[in-house]
Amino acid sequence: MVQTQTRWPKFRSEKPRILLLTSQYFLIGELQAACERSGVEHLLLDFGTKEMDLDGFVSKMLGTLTAFRPDFVLTVNHLGVDREGVLATLLAQFDVPLASWFVDNPHLILGAYENLHGTRTAIFTWDSDNLDSLRGMGFENVFYLPLGADPTRLTPHRSEPVEEWRAPVSFVGNSMLGKAIKRIEAARPSQRLVESGLMVARAFGESNEPCSGRFMVKNFPELRDDFEALETVERKQAFETFLTWQATLMYRLDCVLRILDFDALIVGDEGWKELLKGRPGWRYHGELSYYEDLPDFYPLSDINFNCTSQQMKGAVNQRVFDVPCCGAFLLTDYRRQMEELFEPGSEIVYYNHPDEIPGLVEMYMERPDKRRAVAEAARRRVLAEHTYDHRLARLIEIMRRTFA
Structure with a gap:
């Protein structure tokens, strides 16, 4: 068990420290770039698509959390969150909130996860129709956040049209x-x-x-x-x-x-x-x-x-x-x-x-x-x-x- 003195105060600075978590490079690139433009200190932790053993996962997460000390963890579609609930347990011990932004139907994703409510979790969904059903699943903090665009990336690259x-x-x-x-x-x-x-x-x-x-x-x-x-x-x-x-x-x-x-x-x-x-x-x-x-x-x-x-x-x-x-x-x-x-x-x-x-x-x-x-x-x-x-x-x- 992580000792309480390893916890740290959250949201004390004007801009938070965000740990970006993923197992696929999906929309995280846009969020990482937005952090950079906004002057938000952040760290990207990419577990990749390969399976990681439990000890390796815990060791990597413990090292990252204690070294970076984020105000919260941010993921997209729960990518990077293990289905067994180990991450949820770790975040609860460190008192680190989790923000998960769903840009696909969360009901086709969340059913495979355990210990979903073991940490301070905020669920964001691009579809406001999901708000009531997500609350019905037991999530207390559910918010609407639609998709968007990155005009710095959606720019022409070719001098001549194809x-x-x-x-x-x-x-x-x-x-x-x-x-x-x-x-x-x-x-x-x-x-x-x-x-x-x-x-x-x-x-x-x-x-x-x-x-x-x-x-x-x-x-x-x-x-x-x-x-x-x-x-x-x-x-x-x-x-x-x-x-x-x-x-x-x-x-x-x-x-x-x-x-x-x-x-x-x-x-x-x-x-x-x-x-x-x-x-x-x-x-x-x-x-x-x-x-x-x-x-x-x-x-x-x-x-x-x-x-x-x-x-x-x-x-x-x-x-x-x-x-x-x-x-x-x-x-x-x-x-x-x-x-x-x-x-x-x-x-x-x-x-x-x-x-x-x-x-x-x-x-x-x-x-x-x-x-x-x-x-x-x-x-x-x-x-x-x-x-x-x-x-x-x-x-x-x-x-x-x-x-x-």
Whole structure:
């Protein structure tokens, strides 16, 4: 047991000391850069993707905590937090709060973790629809923190445009075909669950329920026993994730089919070749680098098209911030929370139903001045309110108010 004298006062300085924790370099780079720009002292501890033995994990964490003495630990999607609850125990002994910012559905992640409430924890979620359900899981400190953009990274790199990237309308995104297959393989469900999966996924996608597992048990009670027979948390989460990804695949395909008549450029994984096989009117391009390619890519499309993952029913995704940050025009699907972030019509243009897509694409292709005005207004809003510097400042304010 760590002795109490090894603890230290927290939040005594104007700017806190933050230990950034991860096992994948996912969004932590943006937060690290925001810390540097904001003059926030920080340390990045990356455990990598390889398994670490318990003694090695404890030794590394003890050494880092006692040497750096952070005011709090910050992670994204609980990456770097062990599922057995060892980190939670250590943080409790040192009285160090934990901030975990979820930018994917927390219900598809948290179920695999033990000792979740053993430390002073704040859960931040990019989707305000999750607030009540997270509190229902026993978390006392739950806060809404939407995504953002890093304008210092989302900048063009090329002196000349890549001509093959030019398109009247483009979509950048995963088909979800491979992801859905991997999750169903990991779940190893009964034949009955496999056969019912597509029907459940479609119904879930058409609902307002954010949690696929909860939706299935409530609306398809005849499948409850088969779901419970999956036994382990990991297999159940794999099946819930399959339902979410399959619902996204169905919705995304329905939306993308509506833009093919406009000489669409589809950028993503090879699954698109399978899903759109034999369909005329589109071009395929393999996946592009987020930072090296997309800042140059977005401005070369008259219309950047977006259709949101079904893991969020009310929140907006990364594309809603990234595309205008790059000075480009976006057509996206309506999400309830977007009106808190952008002014509809003047800063963001959306469709309510896939049937509206062709008409909106046609209209905005013929109105370059309107596209330009919306893109410029959206970029001004992103720079004024929606950068990761803004998000970090808000997170720090909440952590200080909650745990100081």
